[in-house]
Amino acid sequence: MSMFCYQCQEAAGCKGCTVRGVCGKTEDLAKAQDLLIYVLKGIAVYSVKGREVGVINKEVDKFIMEGLFATITNANFDRNVFIERIKKGLRLREELKRQVIKAGGILGESNSNENWLNKMLSFVGLKKEEESKLPDAATWFADNVEEFNTKADTVGVLATQNEDVRSLRELITYGLKGLAAYVKHAVHLGYDSDEIHGFMHKALAATLDDTLTLNDLVALTLETGKYGVDGMALLDKANTESYGNPEITKVNIGVRNNPGILISGHDLKDLEQLLEQTEGTGVDVYTHSEMLPAHYYPAFKKYSNFAGNYGNAWWKQTEEFEKFNGPILMTTNCLVPPKASYKDRVYTTGVVGFEGVTHIEANEKGKKDFSKIIEHAKRCKAPIEIEKGEIIGGFAHNQVFALADKVVEAVKTGAIRRFFVMAGCDGRAKSRNYYTEFAERLPKDTVILTAGCAKYKYNKLNLGDIGGIPRVLDAGQCNDSYSLALIALKLKEVFELEDVNELPISYNIAWYEQKAVIVLLALLHLGVKNIHLGPTLPAFLSPNVAKVLVDNFGIGGITNVDDDIKMFLG
Helix, strand or coil, X not given: CCCCECCCCCCHHHCCECXXXXXXXXXXHHHHHHHHHHHHHHHHHHHHHHHHCCCCCHHHHHHHHHXXXXXXXXXXXXXXXXXXXXHHHHHXXXXXXXXXXXXXXCCCCCCCHHHHHHHHHHHCCCCCCCCCCCCHHHHCCCCCHHHHHHHHCCCCHHXXXXXXXXXXXXXXXXXXXXXXXXXXXXXXCCXXXXXXXXXXXXXXXXXXXXXCCHHHHHHHHHHHHHHHHHHHHXXXXXXXXXXXXXXXXXXXXXXXXXXXXXXXXXXXXXXXXXXXXXXXXXXXXXXXXXXXXXXXXXXXXXXXCEEEECCXXXXXXXXXXXXXXXXXXXXXXXXXXXXXXXXHHEEEECCCECCCCEEECECCCCCECCHHHHHHHHCXXXXXXXXXXXXXXXXXXXXXXXXXHHHHHHHHCCCCCEEEECCECXXXXXXXXXXXXXXXXXXXXXXXXXXXXXXXXXXXXXXXXXXXXXXXXXXXXXXXXXXXXXXXXXHHHHCCCCCHHHCCEEEEEECCCHHHHHHHHHHHHCCCCCEEEECCCCCCCCHHHHHHHHHHHCCECCXXXXXXXXXXXX
């Protein structure tokens, strides 16, 4: 079986990539990622029952979380990393199995295979008349690449025959990938949640359960959204308690004369360590793409070498990285396969990887040594300036709450007619220019609420302000969509409304990868309806599943700018 992947918005033909991923991943890499997900599901089977008898293995929690994150689009292109993760996962699964059996009182009883199997079936909650064995993902074992390759051919997305079951299982899995990404950032800052890990494992194991009905899977999908809210709240707490609440900030988009390091991705702890280690070295640090909102946090403003933001959204990096001249540190996903002309200047850390690129690991205390990158930067020229000026941001929930009276008054007087949530992702497709045109053509009495790299379609436009309130309010990274939800709920409270959907807020969201999926599911859990997604609806939504979302939540696509603005403004 050839590869099949349709987890991102760029899925070939809006159906699926079958030869090579539009993202750049090869067939061998895609299959290795499929097999890792299969192994994670097998581990989850034992983790679920382990938690019922008090067995919580934190190494397993970390492994599943990072394994899910590593398979997000544009995160890791190094197949060797996935082969090693599969090997480690199988070893971890067997160790967890022994822990669970011991905790369940099974260890030491009859060695009869049939007796052991019957007890194990009972222990893990499978009905013998319905299942003759544990899920294959919980029992299959191999220790060589040849067997991995053979197995990978049978466990991909298309292994689920029923189109609607497949659609819901993948929707849940992609939501879990996004959730794992956000939880990983929180964990890196010392904030964790056994409850969220437990749910991720329950949901993963459930995707192996053929007894679940479509209604069961729909309910699990919405429950995933609930934990999406919890995960984003955990990360918001981790970020703000570590670095302070974001505040209105003007960010320089020009360059200085010093050599620089460009840091991209989402991990603020990595940025903090890089700033600490570059201080006083004569090397400036610039943010790129989703790292831009780091400038809004008070804690980072004390670093005089924190120079500004360089470039735009992730997909332009092949052009912009070349011009930057200095080394680039990728902390999370959003890596485009690097060109040979600058590949030697790319460094990765965390779950990110690319074969032939230097990877920075943390020591046992979580400390990362960035001295190689700093010394590399000292040998490089200063960045080539690609633009000048400033952009403004920092409108996370705490800052907007501080402006609440001003915002409410503007709404009551009619100065602000409507808010448009235009959060999400940017991407390569020319059809995404729709969002630039949409922002330009919105009436002057409307305000854009944004988060994520979708903002690069309009955050450098001169859209003006309304009574001192900028018409583009940037809350931060994609995970900071949580701020937009809190802002909506606060306005609902202030205006004493029964339903969040009664607010003068419309949702026109661009999506690209799996973190956008968990944001969508989180909004659905909060009761938000009539969300429009573009530039295309996800390829992994079967017609029937799409109909459920349309009928129950008013999910829709986009058409053209003029007609959509008329539709939104009623």
